[in-house]
Amino acid sequence: xxxxxxxGPATATALVWDWPLRxxxxxxxxxxxxxxATHYAGMEWFDWHRRCGYVAAxxxxxxxxxxxxxxxxxxxxxxxxxxxxxxxxxxxxQPYPKAGHNPVGAVxxxxxxxxxxxxxxxxxxxxxxxxxxxxxxxxxxxxxxxRLTGLHDLNSTALIVLIAMHLAAIAWYDGRRRLGLVRAFxxxxxxxxEGIRASRGGLALVIVVALIVALTLAIxxxxxxxxxxxx
Numbered sequence: 001x002x003x004x005x006x007x008g009p010a011t012a013t014a015l016v017w018d019w020p021l022r023x024x025x026x027x028x029x030x031x032x033x034x035x036x037a038t039h040y041a042g043m044e045w046f047d048w049h050r051r052c053g054y055v056a057a058x059x060x061x062x063x064x065x066x067x068x069x070x071x072x073x074x075x076x077x078x079x080x081x082x083x084x085x086x087x088x089x090x091x092x093x094q095p096y097p098k099a100g101h102n103p104v105g106a107v108x109x110x111x112x113x114x115x116x117x118x119x120x121x122x123x124x125x126x127x128x129x130x131x132x133x134x135x136x137x138x139x140x141x142x143x144x145x146x147r148l149t150g151l152h153d154l155n156s157t158a159l160i161v162l163i164a165m166h167l168a169a170i171a172w173y174d175g176r177r178r179l180g181l182v183r184a185f186x187x188x189x190x191x192x193x194e195g196i197r198a199s200r201g202g203l204a205l206v207i208v209v210a211l212i213v214a215l216t217l218a219i220x221x222x223x224x225x226x227x228x229x230x231x
Contacts (some may be wrong), residue, residue, distance in 0.1 A: 001202050010129040014195025017188040018071045020204035024059055025185055031056040032116070032163070039156075050123075054215060057120040061112060061211045062204070069203065071196040079106045079128065122152040135149075138223035 031052050038049035067076040078102040088103075101109060125140050126149040127133035137145055173181055182189050 013189040013191045014193055016073050016190045016193055016195055016198035017059075017185055018074060018196060018201075019188065019200055020062075020199060021066065021070065021074050022185060022188055024063055026114075028056065028059045028063075030096065031059060032062070032159075036156075036160075043128070043130070046128075050134070053120055053123045056116065057124070057210045058208060058215060060113060060117050062208055064117075065207050065211075066204065069116065069200075069207075071198065071200060072198065074139050080110070081106060105169075108162075108169070112162055112166065115155060115162055118155050119159055122148045122155065125149075126152045135219040136222050165194060 034052040035049060035056060038045040038052060066074050069075075072078055081103040085103040112115075124134040124136040125145050127137055127145050128149075129146070133145070140148070169182055189195075
């Protein structure tokens, strides 16, 4: 989008967050919320817990791919900085970018993605030592599955902490600094910035379909196995 001189800096907006990234963000919110809700709802909700995990796994895979082939502000190269930039930002010596993530926010994105990838990955091999297990349970030993289950449970607590920190940061930046982050991630637009030219929606759909097919084939190829109960 090209801004004309008549467009004032307070009103002129440009597309920053493409629709695939925005759909990813809000779909991930629903998938993670659904995963926690179905986990605490009881064993009868395990199938839905597993489905939410599948959705989250596809979304995480998409975001990792989109970090390399997506539009400008979606790419990791546009916002990842070194340790010095993080320290400078914490000291208040670096202004908050008009678009994209600040150095600390960039680190939080990586930590969040790593935690979510760990959660979905371990969930594929986990079991409840009663009757339910992830689709890849048959590819590992019972001992390995139990260890991954423990890691799955431990990381879920860490994930709750990360979510709480994320919400607190958003509340501070939007409430105190009035950056309009929630609005920008809903509309995709911000004022006074250079926008992206296209959303590359076709490429996003190809990536998502490829990930769904790959996960489906992997699940179908996994050997069937029953959970061994230990007392």
